[in-house]
Amino acid sequence: MIKFQAVNKFYGDYCALADINENVAKGEVVVVCGPSGSGKSTLIRTVNRLEEIQSGEVLFNGRNVHARIKSAELNRLRSQIGFVFQSFNLFPHLSALDNVILSPWRVNAVSRAEARDRAMALLDRVGLANRALSYPAQLSGGQQQRVAIARALAMEPPAMLFDEPTSALDPEMVGEVLAVMRSLAKDGMTMMCVTHEMGFARDVADRVWFMDAGRILETGTPVEFFGAPQHPRAQRFLSDLRSH
Amino acid sequence: MLSNAIGIIQDNWLLLLIGQYPNGPLGGVAATLLLSVLAILLAFPFSVLVALARLSHLWALRIPATALVYGVRGIPLLMIIFWVYFMFPLLFGISVPGFATMLCTLVLYEGAFLSEVVRAGITALPAGQMDAARALGHSYGSAMRFVILPQALVNMLPSILSQFVSTIQDTTLGYVINVPELTFAANQINNRLLTKPFEVFLILALTYYAICFSLTQLASWLERSIATRRAGPAMPKLVLAQ
Ligand SMILES: Nc1ncnc2c1ncn2[C@@H]1O[C@H](COP(=O)(O)OP(=O)(O)OP(=O)(O)O)[C@@H](O)[C@H]1O
Ligand SMILES: [Mg+2]
Numbered sequence: 001m002i003k004f005q006a007v008n009k010f011y012g013d014y015c016a017l018a019d020i021n022e023n024v025a026k027g028e029v030v031v032v033c034g035p036s037g038s039g040k041s042t043l044i045r046t047v048n049r050l051e052e053i054q055s056g057e058v059l060f061n062g063r064n065v066h067a068r069i070k071s072a073e074l075n076r077l078r079s080q081i082g083f084v085f086q087s088f089n090l091f092p093h094l095s096a097l098d099n100v101i102l103s104p105w106r107v108n109a110v111s112r113a114e115a116r117d118r119a120m121a122l123l124d125r126v127g128l129a130n131r132a133l134s135y136p137a138q139l140s141g142g143q144q145q146r147v148a149i150a151r152a153l154a155m156e157p158p159a160m161l162f163d164e165p166t167s168a169l170d171p172e173m174v175g176e177v178l179a180v181m182r183s184l185a186k187d188g189m190t191m192m193c194v195t196h197e198m199g200f201a202r203d204v205a206d207r208v209w210f211m212d213a214g215r216i217l218e219t220g221t222p223v224e225f226f227g228a229p230q231h232p233r234a235q236r237f238l239s240d241l242r243s244h
Numbered sequence: 245m246l247s248n249a250i251g252i253i254q255d256n257w258l259l260l261l262i263g264q265y266p267n268g269p270l271g272g273v274a275a276t277l278l279l280s281v282l283a284i285l286l287a288f289p290f291s292v293l294v295a296l297a298r299l300s301h302l303w304a305l306r307i308p309a310t311a312l313v314y315g316v317r318g319i320p321l322l323m324i325i326f327w328v329y330f331m332f333p334l335l336f337g338i339s340v341p342g343f344a345t346m347l348c349t350l351v352l353y354e355g356a357f358l359s360e361v362v363r364a365g366i367t368a369l370p371a372g373q374m375d376a377a378r379a380l381g382h383s384y385g386s387a388m389r390f391v392i393l394p395q396a397l398v399n400m401l402p403s404i405l406s407q408f409v410s411t412i413q414d415t416t417l418g419y420v421i422n423v424p425e426l427t428f429a430a431n432q433i434n435n436r437l438l439t440k441p442f443e444v445f446l447i448l449a450l451t452y453y454a455i456c457f458s459l460t461q462l463a464s465w466l467e468r469s470i471a472t473r474r475a476g477p478a479m480p481k482l483v484l485a486q
Binding site for chain 1: 370372373375376377378379380381382383384386390391394395398473
């Protein structure tokens with residue numbers, strides 16, 4: 001469903017992504033991990049073209065997101081790829097409910113009443129029906145991130161991308177967000193998650209990709225990757241992670 | 245002297261308030277406020293367009309808008325008034341009343357300054373807001389309209405109010421092209437009395453001060469209440485840190 005073909009990205013001379021060739025199949029859950037600055041955010045942001053690439057292709061459902069396409073076409077593709085940010089990025093001037101309503105209503109031209117009903121159902125799904133009228137500033141980090149997930153789901157995307165969705169959260173709030181992500185995975189959502197939550201990766205991921213210095217150095221099932229990492233960089237990364 | 249001033253007010257309050265209206269054109273405080281309010285109401289949408297053009301990726305929009313802003317900011321207001329006043333009839337062959345001339349000038353001038361405020365308000369928002377909107381499939385225009393501008397404009401309200409105060413002060417220059425506003429009315433009175441310029445212009449200064457001071461107070465109150473609202477009752481520290 002998501003396919004990287006010979007993707008290269010540079011910031012000036014600095015190579016942020018080097019020759020990425022990987023697939024995420026429909027219904028698959030991929031966890032991307034790696035040290036800070038290894039290019040995980042850059043990689044995931046190329047899928048909906050929040051970052052441009054210098055060469056290669058990123059295909060979503062067979063369509064090259066980075067081709068010369070009309071902006072309307074790119075917007076349509078983006079609306080089919082849910083994206084959850086580390087810093088939530090909820091719209092602070094709108095209530096939780098309106099955050100979820102806005103895009104189906106204004107982008108997909110769903111009637112406001114219908115968008116509202118669906119938004120309430122989604123907020124209920126993430127356990128926040130009772131906070132629908134709260135503004136983002138009145139919600140805890142974990143609650144904001146769950147609203148952000150509901151907001152992305154409101155576009156009914158066939159795939160969801162998560163960029164370190166729990167790393168801005170206080171430890172006691174990590175669980176509630178991971179629980180929502182687990183239930184999405186269980187329902188068969190195609191997911192690509194940048195995360196260092198190894199428990200989540202072990203339980204939910206079909207495959208783990210390990211990145212370093214702009215390259216995917218190793219891929220494997222969680223059992224393979226956590227049990228017997230092949231690459232020395234991956235071994236060091238895992239032992240660093242465990243010693244924390 | 246105080247009693248002189250009170251006497252002048254008692255004799256001329258209607259002239260100071262509304263000019264010679266309804267027997268002549270509207271003037272005095274009413275004309276000053278009307279001119280300022282119309283100017284800021286028209287300058288505001290103009291300034292949003294100029295700001296968006298300045299932020300545009302299209303050079304055909306960006307360059308003229310930038311030139312306009314730099315041009316207007318580099319020329320004294322009085323020069324622009326003269327240009328509009330003398331050039332408009334020459335170019336279009338119609339003579340324009342002073343009030344309309346002054347209004348056009350103020351829209352251009354205050355709009356150029358306001359556009360910088362609007363631009364700063366837009367660029368001050370975290371980049372994540374635009375990212376989130378684009379990731380949801382909003383077009384650039386839709387993201388601006390529903391996500392960026394509503395936030396930027398609320399944050400800018402105090403600055404817009406300050407610009408309004410400047411506009412009120414700038415209307416005094418309408419005097420040089422005979423716009424019948426407050427300064428014009430005061431000068432009429434002074435010309436009639438001849439011997440009491442100090443009292444007359446004291447009244448004038450106090451009137452401007454009263455209007456502008458209350459608006460400035462309103463602006464700082466707004467600023468404080470927006471800051472409180474933005475912080476929110478339960479804002480987690482982590483979010484503030486970003
Ligand atoms: N706008 C930019 N200009 C220049 N270099 C950048 C820019 N954005 C990212 N980089 C560099 O690209 C590399 C990859 O960044 P990226 O944010 O993808 O890393 P990451 O793996 O997500 O790290 P983290 O775990 O800290 O989020 C980093 O070395 C970073 O310094
Ligand atoms: Mg990152």
